[in-house]
Amino acid sequence: MDVDNSMNDVPVIDMRHITKRFGTFEANSDISLDVYCGEIHALLGENGAGKSTLMNVLYGLYKPDEGEIYLHGNKISFSSPADAINNRIGMIHQHFMLIPTLTVVENIILMSKTTSKFHLNLKTECDRLTEIIQKYGFKIDLMATVSDLSVGEQQKVEILKMLYRDAEVLIMDEPTAVLSPNEVEELFIILREIVDDGCAVIFISHKLWEVMRISDRATILRDGKKVTTVNTADCSKEDLANMMVGREITLHYEKPEIEIGEPMLQLENVCLNSDDGISVLKNINLTVRQGEILGVAGVDGNGQQELADVIHGMRKVSSGTVKVAGSDTTNCSPQTAIDCGLAHIPEDRHKRGSILEFTVAENIAMINVDKAPFTHKGIYYPQNAQKVAHRLKEEFNIRCNSVNAEMNTLSGGNQQKVILAREIYRNPKLLIAAQPSRGLDIGATESIQQLLIDKRTEGMAILLISSDLDEVLAISDRVIVLYEGEIQGEFIPGEKTFTEIGLMMTGSSSEERNSTRHGVH
């Protein structure tokens, strides 16, 4: 189907003047969106801009308070996602909806219309699937168990599921968040083929470069309102960023040259085996000194979390030594590591970093609660915690109703600020910042990254663990790449190209790469 022709047709999705309120809060106000077959339409906006709400309205999870939705020019009203699926709209959520113990084919036919209602013949279904797989050039084993698949492969299963259900409109909620650069490329190729085949893709994202790279048009949302819809080709990355944030933003940081000081973190030959004996960290040697940021790049799940855990004393190493600020903390308790001067912004701010049911003040007091100023002569003083929290609220510009508000009433960015404030105000000697800006909007990301650079300039030693390569390259002084628990190499940002780093992140050493090249030629 020719793209230009289809663009002139009736839009497959036409959402007109959608307004959705939660109580008095308007999550979407008067948003219109039209999507045509044959296009990838990006929905761009910061967290809380209303992207997910709008898509949930389309998908039948929410009922709009005002506005209408037209499908191929016919007015529709979905009361549940089942209606949306029956009308050939499919949504792939950020967290995959797959059953890990079932095989690929079982996952796909689950809840789908199978050939016969009463008799399940996996072979017939497999044949139907194989057709789709060959058409789009997927590489996937239908009989594999989902838990054995990589994240990228699981995402392909999700896409396959939608194609099998004959979806015409595919909504993808931040699909690249969990993928390595090479997997992102593969995804983009598949998406392009799908739209060339006459489908439409709505691509939710807050990453500018991928919107630039993949989408035909982009609709930008800000604070629940539509800013505009643009042809992506007519815009620059900066234009999109400015429309999204509503102000000028810097994507580059000044890093003053400073003296590098004493080593604050030393890991020597650290190895870690998981409970079932699999080697998770292999011979890690690294040093972080005062006044430098060491970035750890890599795709999620390649030992980053374990690395932080070992330093924090949450897991015991199998061999090797860990030194925090000069003292040997190998296999010590978390409290010992904290006492030695460690601060840690953990990767999972809900599971590890904070207690959602505690108030902001209690979350601040959580570390070192039995020490001054929180505790005097054995008695805990909540008012002291509130005082500290109040000071930090002003200093770090944390937006919350009061320091006695429960943590789960705060937005993700503000929760992260609370954790950051708690870890930094103690003036630690060593800071581990794991995915410090994950899921945050551009504004919050910018301020957190700037803060890390400021602290580094003041002489703090920082270990930055991030799967966002842009972030690692933007603020680190040195970068190491972790793949399957092994350091693949060290470089200074700017020394290596994206492609080279991408290959390091997937474990292809330069020799292997050469040999595959020879094989191709």
Added chain:
Amino acid sequence: MVSTNLRKGIFARIKGSNTRSYTRLIGTLIAVLLALLLGGIVISIAGANPIEAYGVLLRGAFGSTYALSETLLRATPVLLAAIGLSISFRSNLTSIGAEGQIIIGGITSCLAGLLLPTFIPAIVRIVLIMFFGFLGGALYGIIPGFLKAKWNISETIVTIMSNYVAINVLSYLLNGPMKEVDSFYPQSAQLDDALWLPVFIKNTRLHIGLFIALAFVVIYYFFMFRLPIGFKIRAVGYNASAAEYAGVKVSASIVLAMALSGGMAGLAGTMEVFGVHHRLYNDFAAGFGFDAIAVALLGRLHPVGIVVASIFFAALQVGSGAMQRAVQVPTTIVYIIQGLLIMFVCMDKLLSNTIQQLSLKYREKKRGA
């Protein structure tokens, strides 16, 4: 969010909070009202006028000094055990073991009462007896706590089963080594009357255990909210891995919570033995340990809430006798009401949300008109 809620038990979800305590209180009150309403229907099916029946019940529970004293007497052990359980519940440990801990506390304190030499002054002996009662319950709570902390064995299952162990140990002791010489009944010898907990209202059975229980309510509040260790126990209850990350020794905190929880139950058993029965006999715990679970739930683990809930439960039970005599409604109706109550309390969030939405709609309609 949903999965976190499901992962944490019901007790973790109902933990009191500062910001939304108002709506939670409303939810609880609606739950109580609904339970009484449905109970009223059951009463009318049983052939009585529900309003009259409830009136009699109320008078039977609070209508006279004696009625009031009986209600408070009944509330005392449940209150103490519920306060203890709240520590476990706040630590996200779903302990069902108060009944067994009450029994063990009763046994250890009774043994101390029988065996402590009489040349020790009575007041010192009473303090020692309390100590042994607390210790017995605490040790019995440490077992499931340790199993949980060390090997992650379900504390719920272990505490349920240990209740039966305690019941049967008691039965063995009363039919064997501790049986009163020359007695027909399976009961221990009577305790030295110098050791009886003094009654403070004449012609009633209400003993000073009530004040001990109330003291523990205050201690509970102070411990949970003003001591670093209480803070840590609460942190572990909400999110153990975040607590561990913050430097809390999670295993130790779990064992301590279970020990304190069991200790208070043990003390409740002590007070039943030394305050009411003055000897050990088979059924002295009378299901107080199970009532305590419901009371802790209804009181939303809040000290004041638990006091109110324990009196409410005791009133239902004490007043039901009068109701049966006056309007011929069987006392078991009260257990139906209690069951309904727990059911509605568990859905209090739904109830308070529904009320909020209804009032919002009502206001909008009013504005529209």
